[in-house]
Amino acid sequence: MIKKVQVLQSVLNSLNIKLAETMKELQFVQESANSETKSSAGDKYETGRAQAQIEIDKLRVGKMQLEGHIQLCQKAEMDHIVSPRIGFNSIAETTEGTFYLLLNYGKLTMEEKTIFVISTEAPLAKLLLHKQVGEAVQFPNGKTATILRIY
Numbered sequence: 001m002i003k004k005v006q007v008l009q010s011v012l013n014s015l016n017i018k019l020a021e022t023m024k025e026l027q028f029v030q031e032s033a034n035s036e037t038k039s040s041a042g043d044k045y046e047t048g049r050a051q052a053q054i055e056i057d058k059l060r061v062g063k064m065q066l067e068g069h070i071q072l073c074q075k076a077e078m079d080h081i082v083s084p085r086i087g088f089n090s091i092a093e094t095t096e097g098t099f100y101l102l103l104n105y106g107k108l109t110m111e112e113k114t115i116f117v118i119s120t121e122a123p124l125a126k127l128l129l130h131k132q133v134g135e136a137v138q139f140p141n142g143k144t145a146t147i148l149r150i151y
Contacts, residue, residue, distance in 0.1 A: 002110050004091050004100075004151055005077075011105055011117055012073045019066040026059040069103050076102055086128045086150055088120050094128075094137070096145035101125050 033052030076089040086092045091100045098115045100108075105117035118125050127137050128147075137145050 002113055002115070004089075007091065007100055007108065007110060007115055007117070008073060008076055008102070010108060010110060011102065012070065012077075014105075015066055015070050015073065019063065019070065022059055022063050022066060026056065026063065029055050029059060069105075072103050082151060084150065085130050085132055086147070087130070091115070091151050092128055092131075092147055093149040094145035094147050096139060096143055099124065099128060101128065 029052060033049060033056065079089050083090065086101065088101055091098060098113065100115050100117045101120050102117050104119040104122065108115045108117055116124075120126075120129065123140065127139065131137060131147050133147050133150055135147050137147065139145060
């Protein structure tokens with residue numbers, strides 16, 4: 001059986017790798033923009049500089065989002081309360097899949113088991129919130145899932 005701490009650590013490791021890659025890319029784009037300013041003049045300079053600034057802004061937003069996700073994971077690491085109801089930082093095993101209510105991450109496969117890591121704001125998560133073992137949930141695709149286990 002997969003433990004919540006293993007899933008959380010896998011998500012956190014992945015986010016840290018993405019953050020490191022984003023920071024490297026941000027540094028590269030900034031250095032490229034700075035070197036272009038030294039060798040260009042006129043309209044070409046302005047266009048190149050504007051494009052670089054757009055890319056820098058996009059990377060900064062991505063960096064801030066990743067940092068926010070990492071902070072959320074760190075908050076979840078401190079939360080050792082197991083509730084009988086599904087909430088933030090709950091893993092819910094259902095007859096239609098396993099869902100970890102944490103952040104908008106996506107599909108994760110561990111030990112040949114697929115876990116969908118979703119935000120508590122996701123429509124699917126809103127259907128699961130506050131449910132208990134044995135309760136049924138009607139998914140948007142028409143399928144009904146029964147909650148088998150919460151941890």
